[in-house]
Amino acid sequence: MSSATLSPAAAKADTPIPLRAHLRHTGALIRRNLLWIRQDPESMFDAILFPVIFTLLFVYVFGGSIGQSLGGGQERYVQYVIPGLMAMMGMNMAQGVGTGFNQDFNSGVMDRFRSLPIGRGSVLFAKIAVELMRMLFATAVLMVVAVAVGYDIKDWAGMLASVGLSAVFGSALMWVFLTLGVVMKNAQSVQAMGFLVLMPLQFGSSIFAPPASMPGWLQAFTDYNPLSTLADTARGLMEGGPIAHDLWVTVIWSVGLTVVMAPVAIHKFRTKS
Amino acid sequence: MTRIDDNPAGGRSAVTVRGLVKHYGETKALDGVDLDVREGTVMGVLGPNGAGKTTLVRILSTLITPDAGQATVAGYDVVHQPRQLRRVIGLTGQYASVDEKLPGWENLYLIGRLLDLSRKDARARADELLERFSLTEAARRPAGTYSGGMRRRLDLAASMIGRPAVLYLDEPTTGLDPRTRNEVWDEVKAMVGDGVTVLLTTQYMEEAEQLASELTVVDRGKVIANGGIEELKARVGGRTLRVRPVDPLELRPLAGMLDELGITGLAATTVDAETGTLLVPILSDEQLTAVVGAVTARGITLSSVTTELPSLDEVFLSLTGHRASAPQDTVPADDRQEVAV
Numbered sequence: 001m002s003s004a005t006l007s008p009a010a011a012k013a014d015t016p017i018p019l020r021a022h023l024r025h026t027g028a029l030i031r032r033n034l035l036w037i038r039q040d041p042e043s044m045f046d047a048i049l050f051p052v053i054f055t056l057l058f059v060y061v062f063g064g065s066i067g068q069s070l071g072g073g074q075e076r077y078v079q080y081v082i083p084g085l086m087a088m089m090g091m092n093m094a095q096g097v098g099t100g101f102n103q104d105f106n107s108g109v110m111d112r113f114r115s116l117p118i119g120r121g122s123v124l125f126a127k128i129a130v131e132l133m134r135m136l137f138a139t140a141v142l143m144v145v146a147v148a149v150g151y152d153i154k155d156w157a158g159m160l161a162s163v164g165l166s167a168v169f170g171s172a173l174m175w176v177f178l179t180l181g182v183v184m185k186n187a188q189s190v191q192a193m194g195f196l197v198l199m200p201l202q203f204g205s206s207i208f209a210p211p212a213s214m215p216g217w218l219q220a221f222t223d224y225n226p227l228s229t230l231a232d233t234a235r236g237l238m239e240g241g242p243i244a245h246d247l248w249v250t251v252i253w254s255v256g257l258t259v260v261m262a263p264v265a266i267h268k269f270r271t272k273s
Numbered sequence: 274m275t276r277i278d279d280n281p282a283g284g285r286s287a288v289t290v291r292g293l294v295k296h297y298g299e300t301k302a303l304d305g306v307d308l309d310v311r312e313g314t315v316m317g318v319l320g321p322n323g324a325g326k327t328t329l330v331r332i333l334s335t336l337i338t339p340d341a342g343q344a345t346v347a348g349y350d351v352v353h354q355p356r357q358l359r360r361v362i363g364l365t366g367q368y369a370s371v372d373e374k375l376p377g378w379e380n381l382y383l384i385g386r387l388l389d390l391s392r393k394d395a396r397a398r399a400d401e402l403l404e405r406f407s408l409t410e411a412a413r414r415p416a417g418t419y420s421g422g423m424r425r426r427l428d429l430a431a432s433m434i435g436r437p438a439v440l441y442l443d444e445p446t447t448g449l450d451p452r453t454r455n456e457v458w459d460e461v462k463a464m465v466g467d468g469v470t471v472l473l474t475t476q477y478m479e480e481a482e483q484l485a486s487e488l489t490v491v492d493r494g495k496v497i498a499n500g501g502i503e504e505l506k507a508r509v510g511g512r513t514l515r516v517r518p519v520d521p522l523e524l525r526p527l528a529g530m531l532d533e534l535g536i537t538g539l540a541a542t543t544v545d546a547e548t549g550t551l552l553v554p555i556l557s558d559e560q561l562t563a564v565v566g567a568v569t570a571r572g573i574t575l576s577s578v579t580t581e582l583p584s585l586d587e588v589f590l591s592l593t594g595h596r597a598s599a600p601q602d603t604v605p606a607d608d609r610q611e612v613a614v
Contacts, residue, residue: 014353014354014355014356014357015356015357016356017356021389024386024389025386025387027386028383028386028387029383029387031383032372032375032379032383035374035375035379036374036375039374039375039415040374107370107372107373108366108370109370109371109372111331111334111336111364111366111370112364112366112370112371112384112431113387114335114336115334115335115336115359115362115364116359116384116387116388117356117357117359117360117388117389118387271338
């Protein structure tokens with residue numbers, strides 16, 4: 001047989017896609033995204049350089065003076081900032097997902113995918129899966145650099161839990177960036193938009209410096225800034241200390257963003273013309 | 274598989290389009306299009322940029338939804354049964370939609386897996402199609418390093434993985450040089466030989482003539498003519514004779530004389546004042562000879578006589594009385610043959 005037989009559809013209803021097929025499609029697309037990385041190893045530069053540069057910059061430039069305010073020195077600051085940077089890793093990787101996705105759209109490959117009988121989510125899930133792998137890689141790099149600058153891993157289980165929570169929040173954030181990637185016209189705008197949104201969240205947080213010396217209104221902001229609460233949860237898990245409030249705020253943000261933005265991203269992807 | 278086009282009058286419809294409308298704000302990309310493509314045939318959709326060809330293909334591939342009207346492909350409704358429909362179509366876009374970062378083989382394997390082939394079958398199908406489209410040697414190279422023609426062939430191979438019943442070729446040779454274009458045509462002809470139903474959009478009359486058995490001419494979202502390609506060619510003028518009198522003042526009298534004599538094709542003779550030529554639709558070599566004879570008998574001196582396939586512009590001039598609405602690429606120069614006078 002050289003071509004499928006044309007037969008009038010028996011029923012008017014559309015056939016659903018079974019779960020196993022969803023998994024197969026997502027798997028095939030994950031393979032594609034991994035092949036991209038193999039083809040273009042430079043795309044991993046940010047995952048390597050980001051943790052190295054941020055760790056060295058903050059530890060050696062600000063570490064001494066902020067460490068003093070924490071009642072120690074640079075060593076004290078290393079213990080403070082590393083859990084924060086770890087929390088930031090999920091966000092940092094999430095930012096890249098929209099850009100890559102937008103490039104896909106402008107190349108015409110997306111048209112082919114969308115004309116295939118696959119679930120609309122598969123393309124997005126595959127993207128998120130691969131970005132999470134990149135995030136784990138970046139986190140591994142961060143931990144190596146952290147130990148090199150003197151970080152003392154006190155609680156391995158707590159560290160793994162922090163990585164997990166950071167991945168959960170990162171993937172929630174990825175839905176936001178995937179939506180931007182679908183909606184915005186070009187990769188540059190996606191990047192610029194990401195930068196504008198994330199800058200205040202990133203620095204208006206407890207990631208780099210304790211909020212105690214910040215003005216009251218900013219402290220009120222950092223109390224509910226998910227990057228702050230994620231960083232503080234990680235600190236609690238790795239260094240010891242209360243985590244209840246911060247964990248709750250982080251989980252609520254993660255679940256909220258996913259519940260709202262995942263359907264929006266899938267819908268925008270499905271209906272993009 | 275039985276070829277249905279042995280019976281030109283009947284034949285089951287593979288693609289049925291009724292009153293299809295798609296608006297983008299004020300622009301009517303499609304403004305009530307009807308179309309039937311019979312199983313096993315090649316339907317050419319001819320029109321200028323912005324005529325609505327790509328919009329039509331995108332609706333029929335479920336990439337966008339129509340504002341009004343119905344369309345079914347292999348019996349499946351484009352709006353209500355998109356998933357089933359996607360299983361029976363193959364799409365080759367205007368801009369080769371292959372993943373440039375993936376090697377050729379990986380491109381095909383990926384699509385095989387997305388079409389639910391087992392790993393083993395997807396591998397075998399990728400190998401088979403690379404062989405078939407003469408890409409085996411380039412199988413492991415990223416598609417981004419391919420030449421234009423190789424990329425189109427990979428695109429064609431990708432659209433064939435699911436053994437589609439209906440294949441859309443959206444301007445498959447736009448932007449290719451003549452040699453590569455012929456290569457793509459040969460591949461398409463071979464695929465049609467396998468019994469695939471094809472919907473081809475093009476800006477070139479010559480491409481339509483090479484590949485299609487039936488033709489639908491669209492302009493500004495509307496169908497302005499359709500029928501068998503021979504029938505349309507006759508209406509348009511199977512060929513166009515371009516006659517240039519030495520004295521441009523002779524143009525109009527000459528046109529009147531030829532129409533009076535009734536020795537030309539079905540469409541009227543038109544004057545192209547810009548180039549100082551007369552476009553005479555002709556159906557046969559006898560008509561060509563008769564036209565040249567009549568001109569000579571009148572004692573009018575000609576500086577050149579050429580025959581051309583009707584260009585898209587000329588098709589439009591003949592069918593609508595106005596030129597194609599958007600600026601066009603002209604038909605490649607090698608389609609024009611000088612005729613000795």
